[in-house]
Amino acid sequence: MSNLYTFRGGALVPSYSTARDISISTPDAPDTVELPIAAEGADYTLAVKEGDGVFCGQLIAECEGDVRVYSSVSGKVNGFSVCKDIHGRTFNSIIISNDKKYTPSEECVPHSKKLSETTPDEIIEKVRRLSITTDGGVALFSVLQKGANSTRRFILNAASDGAYSTVNYRLSIDKASDVISGAKIIMRALGVVNTDVVFGEDDTDAANALSESVGKSNLFTFHMLKMKYPRTHEKLLVSALTGRELSYPLTALDAGYVIVTPRVCADVFAAFAKGMPPVNCYVGVDGDASTYQRTLCVPRGTSYRHIIDVCGSPSSDGAIISVGGGLVGDVVTDYDAPHLLPAAELIVSTPKPDESGECINCGRCAAACPMRLMPMLLMLNSRKKKYQRAKRQGLYECIECGVCSFVCPERLPVSRLIAEAKGALEEKADSPLAEENKEVASDE
Ligand code: SF4
Numbered sequence: 333m334s335n336l337y338t339f340r341g342g343a344l345v346p347s348y349s350t351a352r353d354i355s356i357s358t359p360d361a362p363d364t365v366e367l368p369i370a371a372e373g374a375d376y377t378l379a380v381k382e383g384d385g386v387f388c389g390q391l392i393a394e395c396e397g398d399v400r401v402y403s404s405v406s407g408k409v410n411g412f413s414v415c416k417d418i419h420g421r422t423f424n425s426i427i428i429s430n431d432k433k434y435t436p437s438e439e440c441v442p443h444s445k446k447l448s449e450t451t452p453d454e455i456i457e458k459v460r461r462l463s464i465t466t467d468g469g470v471a472l473f474s475v476l477q478k479g480a481n482s483t484r485r486f487i488l489n490a491a492s493d494g495a496y497s498t499v500n501y502r503l504s505i506d507k508a509s510d511v512i513s514g515a516k517i518i519m520r521a522l523g524v525v526n527t528d529v530v531f532g533e534d535d536t537d538a539a540n541a542l543s544e545s546v547g548k549s550n551l552f553t554f555h556m557l558k559m560k561y562p563r564t565h566e567k568l569l570v571s572a573l574t575g576r577e578l579s580y581p582l583t584a585l586d587a588g589y590v591i592v593t594p595r596v597c598a599d600v601f602a603a604f605a606k607g608m609p610p611v612n613c614y615v616g617v618d619g620d621a622s623t624y625q626r627t628l629c630v631p632r633g634t635s636y637r638h639i640i641d642v643c644g645s646p647s648s649d650g651a652i653i654s655v656g657g658g659l660v661g662d663v664v665t666d667y668d669a670p671h672l673l674p675a676a677e678l679i680v681s682t683p684k685p686d687e688s689g690e691c692i693n694c695g696r697c698a699a700a701c702p703m704r705l706m707p708m709l710l711m712l713n714s715r716k717k718k719y720q721r722a723k724r725q726g727l728y729e730c731i732e733c734g735v736c737s738f739v740c741p742e743r744l745p746v747s748r749l750i751a752e753a754k755g756a757l758e759e760k761a762d763s764p765l766a767e768e769n770k771e772v773a774s775d776e
């Protein structure tokens with residue numbers, strides 16, 4: 333562990349979190365949970381009806397796209413509704429009253445074979461059936477399918493990142509044994525014989541806990557990352573470890589790097605040890621306007637209001653509540669909406685002062701941008717709605733890390749304006765993400 337790995341650019345963002353020193357806790361349970369079934373307009377098949385009793389981990393719906401929805405509590409189906417996720421997308425949903433007993437479904441049975449006797453296909457099938465996702469919401473089975481027998485490196489990303497990053501740090505300590513066991517299951521699915529465990533130089537407690545669980549095994553190699561944001565972004569992690577730079581649209585997975593977090597490994601282990609799908613969300617509650625700082629384990633579909641209430645944090649005195657522990661986040665506008673992200677930070681913060689100033693061309697954002705962009709130009713063209721020009725200046729290389737906004741002495745919303753330009757282009761179906769560019773709407 334002598335090398336200290338890093339990447340070009342970025343910013344020194346110290347942790348302001350006090351929740352890092354406190355073990356994950358399970359707060360008072362919510363009376364109901366609301367679980368999205370499928371995006372409005374998408375096909376789905378219900379496995380339950382109103383009034384039915386349900387158990388924790390019971391299949392309640394199957395949707396197009398190979399997605400299954402499992403009850404996160406035991407109780408009774410209260411009814412059906414619609415809800416919005418943090419990005420404002422609308423979903424049909426199911427509301428379940430929680431009997432607070434968490435009686436497991438009979439469908440949840442431990443895996444009966446030893447790992448050495450289990451084939452990679454059997455592992456991938458179980459991960460698919462239990463709908464385990466990455467922290468970013470990508471189906472894990474598709475990652476494992478793509479990575480099986482073609483993985484250059486399997487990386488367990490146990491580094492924290494940003495001002496309020498707690499969840500994966502705490503999981504590395506509180507569930508170290510589960511995390512390492514889950515990583516071994518993924519190694520077998522991928523056909524690799526080593527896991528690169530990366531952690532921050534400020535995360536030594538987490539690294540020590542994981543190392544203790546590894547014991548004398550030589551299947552894990554630990555690497556220390558310099559304290560710099562955004563070191564956990566997949567492209568920058570690959571750059572730090574290998575020196576290889578990945579340009580849009582090449583992803584780390586395309587290039588043969590399978591990267592998972594401790595939360596993913598812990599969920600994979602639970603799937604094998606108990607047959608339980610991921611029914612809980614881990615959420616770090618923190619921020620300068622938060623009364624109590626905690627990392628919580630709550631049933632999937634718990635409302636933001638309940639999470640904030642159990643932490644005694646104010647939800648009506650002008651504080652901004654956002655999801656995202658780095659330098660960027662999505663503001664929660666509906667406190668009664670269900671929280672669904674398997675691992676996320678909820679930041680309760682005081683509003684920033686006015687951000688409508690002018691760029692003084694100091695160049696700090698360009699010096700700090702890890703993707704070697706000129707953020708001030710992208711911001712300027714976004715403000716002027718010159719989106720095509722911003723595109724030619726590398727708009728789609730931007731990973732929306734927020735470093736440019738963080739270092740700006742004028743406190744300009746640089747990264748937000750850049751993200752707005754991407755959104756505007758995508759609305760025009762002029763994004764490289766769209767199938768084929770049809771008519772290019774020129775803004776020049
Ligand atoms: S331009 Fe994009 S990638 Fe560069 S610092 Fe700003 S948000 Fe990060």
Ligand code: SF4
Binds near residue numbers: 690694708
């Ligand atoms: S850091 Fe802010 S003020 Fe300086 S060049 Fe970038 S956008 Fe302009």
